[in-house]
Amino acid sequence: MRRLFPLPALPTDPSTPPPAAGDPVRDREWGLDELADAYAYPERPHSASGAYLRANMVSSLDGAAHHDGRSKPLSSETDMRIFGMLRGLADAVVVGAGTVRKEGYRPARAREAFSTRRAALGQPPAPAIAVVSASLELDFSAPLFTEPLVPTVVITGARAAEDRVAAAKAAGAQVVRAGAGPSGRVDVAAVPTALAELGYTRLLTEGGPRLLAQFATAGVLDELCLAVAPLMVAGDAARIANGPLAAEPERFSLASVLEDAGFLFTRYCRIYP
Numbered sequence: 227m228r229r230l231f232p233l234p235a236l237p238t239d240p241s242t243p244p245p246a247a248g249d250p251v252r253d254r255e256w257g258l259d260e261l262a263d264a265y266a267y268p269e270r271p272h273s274a275s276g277a278y279l280r281a282n283m284v285s286s287l288d289g290a291a292h293h294d295g296r297s298k299p300l301s302s303e304t305d306m307r308i309f310g311m312l313r314g315l316a317d318a319v320v321v322g323a324g325t326v327r328k329e330g331y332r333p334a335r336a337r338e339a340f341s342t343r344r345a346a347l348g349q350p351p352a353p354a355i356a357v358v359s360a361s362l363e364l365d366f367s368a369p370l371f372t373e374p375l376v377p378t379v380v381i382t383g384a385r386a387a388e389d390r391v392a393a394a395k396a397a398g399a400q401v402v403r404a405g406a407g408p409s410g411r412v413d414v415a416a417v418p419t420a421l422a423e424l425g426y427t428r429l430l431t432e433g434g435p436r437l438l439a440q441f442a443t444a445g446v447l448d449e450l451c452l453a454v455a456p457l458m459v460a461g462d463a464a465r466i467a468n469g470p471l472a473a474e475p476e477r478f479s480l481a482s483v484l485e486d487a488g489f490l491f492t493r494y495c496r497i498y499p
């Protein structure tokens with residue numbers, strides 16, 4: 227893997243030696259610590275909620291967010307490494323119920339590689355998974371709810387069926403209501419605050435596209451880590467954000483680009499007005 231952006235200043239002296247081993251622009255294996263340093267959460271989030279919401283998504287060259295309903299065919303070993311590393315930095319992973327059902331989500335695991343870093347920040351050994359769902363049509367007997375290291379959070383709206391709420395709680399989930407509207411939907415703008423109130427401020431959303439579209443248009447998405455896979459899939463799969471049109475296109479600035487085996491690992495941060 228090598229860094230394509232930002233590049234160090236070009237040497238003006240032709241006798242300058244080539245980049246040393248460990249230089250980020252050289253094509254080489256990156257250690258997990260080095261990757262984690264490159265993706266560290268900001269110390270002081272911009273939002274008044276105190277939370278910072280980062281998204282991690284993968285897209286094909288032609289914009290598909292999945293192939294035949296799964297994102298794995300678009301991924302690579304390095305993409306999965308970055309996916310795992312981003313989890314290793316997060317307090318909570320926010321995910322839509324559609325992705326939980328399609329991808330068979332399991333609890334996040336504790337990884338030795340991140341234990342010192344997490345302990346120093348006062349984080350539990352693994353991030354909590356926070357599932358956004360209105361219907362609560364979730365399998366509460368699954369390991370996601372019965373075997374997590376940190377209780378799974380279920381974020382739902384005001385009109386969630388009481389028997390489903392009771393089933394979630396009986397399985398050990400923490401149920402949070404975010405959204406008072408009659409639609410019964412979650413007000414996604416309230417999600418970062420709701421999670422910050424549980425002590426989770428380093429947030430990572432893994433989508434899916436319908437949830438990400440709402441975060442983006444609600445103006446609460448601080449960062450997008452977008453992996454561009456060197457693949458064409460055609461078909462009619464959704465893009466990484468599939469939902470209501472933003473009133474105005476929201477501008478992000480490029481923070482970094484890494485490249486590995488033709489995959490581009492981009493990181494864009496929101497520009498605040």
Ligand SMILES: NC(=O)c1ccc[n+]([C@@H]2O[C@H](COP(=O)([O-])OP(=O)(O)OC[C@H]3O[C@@H](n4cnc5c(N)ncnc54)[C@H](OP(=O)(O)O)[C@@H]3O)[C@@H](O)[C@H]2O)c1
Pocket residue numbers: 282283284285290291292294295296297321322323324325326328329358359360361362363382383410411412413414432433434435436437438440464466468
């Ligand atoms: N390329 C990638 O990086 C990536 C990442 C993730 C997923 N994917 C792919 O995307 C597909 C699934 O995505 P998706 O867009 O259909 O699903 P999604 O965004 O993960 O989930 C949609 C579901 O989330 C819940 N939800 C979303 N917004 C809500 C709100 N405001 N209030 C209450 N509940 C809300 C609803 O659950 P209920 O129906 O339970 O109410 C809704 O049906 C899969 O094929 C997956 O493989 C790709």
